[in-house]
Amino acid sequence: MPAPTEQLAAARAVLTQAQPTAANDAPLELFGAQEKLRRAEQAMLSGDYLHARIFAEQAEVDAKYASSVAENARAQRAVAQIDKSIEVLRNEVERRER
């Protein structure tokens, strides 16, 4: 089995990308992904390429999931803000009409 260098690089890249948003909005998911990357790196060092690859691939998909969780949290906040501002507008319009 060849060394999963590409898989590790991909996992690191996706984790780096997820970091800024997921650190605040998906800390649990991000932590899990980081943990798996650490495992992958350990396995790589010990020459266990199978587990290095398994953990790297899972770290990558977990980081992607963390990103989507963070994106969702951000979008839901924006929706809540919009709903609030629309509510304010609606009240304002109703107040003007009375």
Add this chain to the structure above:
Amino acid sequence: MSYERAFIFMTAIIAGILLTALIGGCAVSPLANQSIERARETYRVAAADPQVHTRAAVELAAAERMLAQAERLWREGVDPEIVAHHAYLAEQRARIALKTAEYRAAEARVATSGEARNRILLEARERELENARAVAREAETARLDAEARAQAMGEKTGGAELGAELRRLQAELADIKSRQTERGWVLTLRNELLFDSGGATLKPGAQRALDKVAQFLERTPERDIAIEGFTDSTGSNAANRRLSERRAEAVKQALIERGVERERIDARGYGPSFPVASNETPTGRQLNRRVEIIINPS
């Protein structure tokens, strides 16, 4: 660090420890078929959501591909650890598809919030317009009511036809004003049209107006007529009263000459009494200097 953040951080650490315990050693998942079951179930949930099809089609397709691969590996009897690994990847892809659809739906709502805002404003404008239309309708109803009342009053005091005739007469003679009162229709002729200042002799210019009035009176032979002269308040009361009497009499004579029966006509002078406008201004005084022809209700 806030309490909430600290809590999340602690939870993350505990989860990390549990996760480490779980994935420690060599077993990623206890049983391959259990992992496959979970992946199938998560994929089923994602595929059943129409939002996922419209907003996260690529992500859903990736999940489907991963699941198919995991199933294939399982059927081929590949090492359960490898099967469980691919099932896990498929499951995570399905979860990503679900989350992606969810956040994209939210983003779409944010993007169209301008429309929602405009819709509220548009609806408010429409309500405003509808209110304005209701006010206009009320005004129109009030106007129609007033017209109906005027018509009823016209019928009581002299009939709608007489009103129409008077309006025609008024249209022909700009100097004659007609109005409907409780006493009947009143034609007002300004003195300037009929007499020179201080005199009671009809001016040549008055002839045409009196022709028209006589013609009109001939068409209503059943009605008695009162001719009333008025002056402004300039000068002595007694002199004004005499002048207004002579002027009313002159109009009476002119109408008799034009064929109106003498018995129908009553002429009086009231001098400055019953002003219709203020005597303090030239315009007011001009309005007060007048002869009124009252066509009594029959």
